[in-house]
Amino acid sequence: MKNNINGFSKLSKEKKIDWIAETYFAQPEKAVQLIKSYWNADAKLQQLHDDFIENTITNFYLPLGIAPNFLINGKYYTVPMTIEESSVVAAAAKSAKYWSERGGFKTTVLNSEKIGQVHFTYNGDATKLKAFFTKIKNKFYEDTNHTTANMQKRGGGIVDIVLKDKTALLDNYFQLHATFQTKDSMGANFINSCLEQFAKTLKREALAHAEFNAEEKNIDIIMSILSNYVTNCIVRVEVSCPVEQLSEKNIPNPKDFAEKMVKAIRIAEVEPYRAVTHNKGIMNGIDAVVLATGNDFRAVEAGIHAYASKDGQYTSLSHAKIENDTFSYWMEIPLALGTVGGLTSLHPMVKLALEMLENPSSTELMQIVAATGLAQNFAALRSLTTTGIQEGHMKMHLGNIINQFNATPNERTLIENHFEKNPVSHAAVVAFIENLRK
Structure with missing residues (x-):
């Protein structure tokens, strides 16, 4: 059977569905019926969903669950979670309730800057390039004023731009490494617009620079793009209580439980095969809230897993200790999130989820997401070290x-x-x- 097709994107929605049904299904009518059964009865709402991506044929539903009783920095939150895996929401809710009775989650945003880079090659004297960059640095700010004006009014904008010499890694490779503050927006479009203008400015000024020879003037821009490795956008979350307060039905001996929890985390710190599954449990909580609030869970995943490898080996994101008869359990992770722009202002369920969270700022959402990840991790380890995960x-x-x-x-x-x-x-x-x- 010939399955390739030309001009698919130009077909109407109905024609797309007909082609798929007739090409791939033994019972085309049933396939069409199933596809259309997931359409929204409200035509305007369906059109909104159709416009989110390309070649849309229907909707793919995921459950929206609720985990109440999250006490974070003295304030209670009811957390929306979008996920298909059973037991995740129940575990997060149980963990939230458990820690709400022991002081709750303490969170701190350590930094909230984001990063973007212009990658380019320059074949010439690196000392001359550094002097050139210092001379024209202000031009990057001037040429992006039209892009940054509104962001600056909200307290954001370009924080700094530095020239990085990467020739030890790749011949003739340099980059403009820029940091940004985007306030409550994730800021991807803002950052990329600034970076593309940086590239144009760099090319223009190099061609006009009298101290460059012909080869040095010919700077080759490879690409201009933000980074999802947001090492300057870090949130810390912690829970702690006296060891004796860990006691509950499945924890008759809190001291043994605490010691076993610390050992379980130490295993995840030193054994990558365990660390991956350990961190996957954290991401069960994080991804579910990121999805529910209309943020980019793929970017969050990539950045967090890279952070778990920052010291040269993939390791546990969470940590624990017993000190002065107090059990402490904490995590620091990079999170770049937004509460304005993108799907946050378009998707009705995203707007509902954010309103349920009382319309948090981006930094407040970072703290909520981190707390949910740690709660999920605690719930998983508590099961593993007591009854076992499968029960x-x-x-x-x-x-x-x-x-x-x-x-x-x-x-x-x-x-x-x-x-x-x-x-x-x-x-x-x-x-x-x-x-x-x-």
Whole structure:
């Protein structure tokens, strides 16, 4: 079957769907019906979603869950979480409640600057390039005044621009390394617009620079782009309490529990195979809030995982210690988030999520997201070091298995009652359902 097509993007939405259904599905009518069943009944709302990306044919739903009782710096938050994985929201909510009774989460934004770079090659005397850069540095600010004016009114703008010599890594490679403050916006378009103007200014001024020879004038701009590795945009989150206060139903001996938690984190600090899964648990919480608030979770993921490798080996993002009979558990992560612009002003559910959080500033949202990540990590480690991860996870997953077999309400009740007292596994649930239906 020939599956390639020319001019797909120019087809109407209906024609796109028809081509996909007829090309890939044994029952095209059913495929079309399923695709259209996820359209929004409100035509204006559907059009809004259609315009977010290209070649849209329908909507892909993810659940929006709620984790209440997050006490952060003395203020309670109800946190929206968008995720498809069972047990994540329940774990975050349980952890939030646990720590709300022990002082809550303490958070601090250590810095909130973002980075962008103009990458270029220069074939000549590096000393002459440095002198040239010093001479024309103000031109970069002057030429971007039209772009930065509104941002400056809000207290943001270009913080600094430096020339970096990277020729030890790559022949003739230099960069303009710029830091920005974008206040409550994520600022990607703002930063990239500034960087592209920097590149034009650099080319123009080099051509006019009398002290450059012909080869030195010919600066070659490779690319101008922001970085998602935001090492100047860091938030710290911490929980702590006396060891004796860690006690609860599944923690009869709080001292043993605290020591085991510290050892579990030390393993993640030194063993990359464990660290990846450890940090994935943190990202379960972080990504869910980032998605719910209309931010770029791919950028956040990339930046955070790079940060976990900053010292040359991939390691745990979270840390713990016992000192003076006090258990402390903390994390520092890079987070570049926005609460204005982009989807935050367009997507109705994003606007709802931000209003639920009482319309936080970008720095406040950084703290909420970091606290959710640490809460998720604590919940996962508490399970791992006590009952094991599968007990709680599989009970939450039970509903998904039941749905796969289209259980009737009566069957659902019988299944849930049985697995209240018995271990949950996919095979055990299937066997129980088959026995019920005999």
